[in-house]
Amino acid sequence: MRSGKVGRRVHTHRPTRTFVSLTGPEGNIGDALIRRGTLEWALGTSDELVVYTGAGPDVWLRQLGVPDEAVVLRSKRSVPRWLWMLLTAPQHPVLVFEAGEVPLDRGNVLRELVFLAETVLVRLKRGVVVRPPRGIRAPTDPATWLHARAARLSQIALWRDAKSAALAGGSTIAPDIGFAARPAADAPNAARDELIVSLRGARPMPNVEWMQAIRRTAEAEHLRIRTVVQVREDEQRARELADALGGEFTPWGDTDAVAQEARLRAHYGRARLVVSDRMHVLVLAAIDGAAPAELVPAPTQKISEAFAAIGIRGISHDAATGDAEQLQQFLRAQLDRTSELRGHLTAARMRLAEIEHRMRETIRAARA
Known part of the structure; x- marks a missing residue:
């Protein structure tokens, strides 16, 4: 560019x-x-x-x-x-x-x-x-x-x-x-049909309660689960998560970085919810109109503080502190914040x- x-x-x-x-x-x-x-x-x-x-x-x-x-x-x-x-x-x-x-x-x-x-x-x-x-x-x-x-x-x-x-x-x-x-896409909510997951490969695999919360949220909202790769070292984890969640896996593979970024942002533009512990996954997802959510055990303050600096609070939740129903409630709450997010991002x-x-x-x- x-x-x-x-x-x-x-x-x-x-x-x-x-x-x-x-x-x-x-x-x-x-x-x-x-x-x-x-x-x-x-x-x-x-x-x-x-x-x-x-x-x-x-x-x-x-x-x-x-x-x-x-x-x-x-x-x-x-x-x-x-x-x-x-x-x-x-x-x-x-x-x-x-x-x-x-x-x-x-x-x-x-x-x-x-x-x-x-x-x-x-x-x-x-x-x-x-x-x-x-x-x-x-x-x-x-x-x-x-x-x-x-x-x-x-x-x-x-x-x-x-x-x-x-x-x-x-x-x-x-x-x-x-x-x-700037947003790469601006699809209306009615056209958004994916729940995207992208997690660090260095972390342990999420537990059963986390898996249940993701699957139940996708079912309740009629969303396809997709795992994507924004950092090459996370590719194997994305493949494992897709298998565990019954979702689709979009690899990085041999795609060059320019094409991979364009492909990722096209997916974010079709997502209603993006779950990640990578800060700039959530930044790009929010810019492209998806609801961002950090849901992992013991999240660092990096993501919550960066979003708080622009007035967006409460997008991070400690996945170790609740059962599947509580985690699902957190994800459900994020889906209702798109209008609020848009104002803060502007x-x-x-x-x-x-x-x-x-x-x-x-x-x-x-x-x-």
């Missing part, structure tokens, strides 16, 4: 350069979603765009819509060139970090030190540093301390939950950038558009 924003240039007397980090595995549609949102913010902010993709293959560039004229740096071997281009960049560069989770365990101290140095360098060049909505994972010191210093030096630093903001000493909570995506998209506009104004002001 090519963005129409490529042609929007910031007119200055001297050439300008924007750096954006877009790493991620091509086997994770959710990562592609938020990296694409990050790229949208970076496009059109400078004369030259420098993209670091890590080990991303060619299909990753197509997933994100990286423009052909961008300078693309791949693999860790290209990090010295990235740093050199940053060091030698003209005045007023823009540095855009990628949205998503930020691991701050003890193994990331050196990385955070480098990111702090990059931030200081851009500020010394009178440039602008942008940190799109992010969530902190596994915080430890000194990585968290370094990260907080870098965030405070950034003109735009956003957090997708209050806990992450507090850890970094920040105050601006914003919707996850994935909520900026407001989240508008909020993200306002933040992007403010970011672009900040860059223009820095170069005035």
Whole structure:
């Protein structure tokens, strides 16, 4: 997907350069979603765009819509060139970090030190540093301390939950950038005939009560059960769930990531209910008009906090705390929330558009 924003240039007397980090595995549609949102913010902010993709293959560039004229740096071997281009960049560069989770365990101290140095360098060049909505994972010191210093030096630093903001000493909570995506389909409820399940392969298989709740909900609502794969490593679990639930299984298989995303969103556009413990499965499902529900034993707060940040509460339930009837009641309640969800999703998209506009104004002001 090519963005129409490529042609929007910031007119200055001297050439300008924007750096954006877009790493991620091509086997994770959710990562592609938020990296694409990050790229949208970076496009059109400078004369030259420098993209670091890590080990991303060619299909990753197509997933994100990286423009052909961008300078693309791949693999860790290209990090010295990235740093050199940053060091030698003209005045007023823009540095855009990628949205998503930020691991701050003890193994990331050196990385955070480098990111702090990059931030200081851009500020010394009178440039602008942008940190799109992010969530902190596994915080430890000194990585968290370094990260907080870098965030405070950034003109735009956003957090997708209050806990992450507090850890970094920040105050601006914003919707996850994935909520900026537009619906791929807008089928009316009468045309929606699927209940979709997509669970992490690393978790244990759900128990009998969970299975009964899913089957009974599908029967009561006249829905077909389908399992799908949004992250490649979950494919075997999706196959097992389809067998256990008597549902249809849509594999990823040999399909490339671009086609797989389109196929997934077509299914979400036909679903009335999507059950998952993957945050961006539920984000895309909600955007495409399905009711999202997290129903697993001991759910983490990641999904509930991200949805609470846009005003949507109560979509997560601990499957270990009730019998099949209680779990079914939770799922039934989610099906009645589509109108409420639509309003919050529209407001989240508008909020993200306002933040992007403010970011672009900040860059223009820095170069005035």
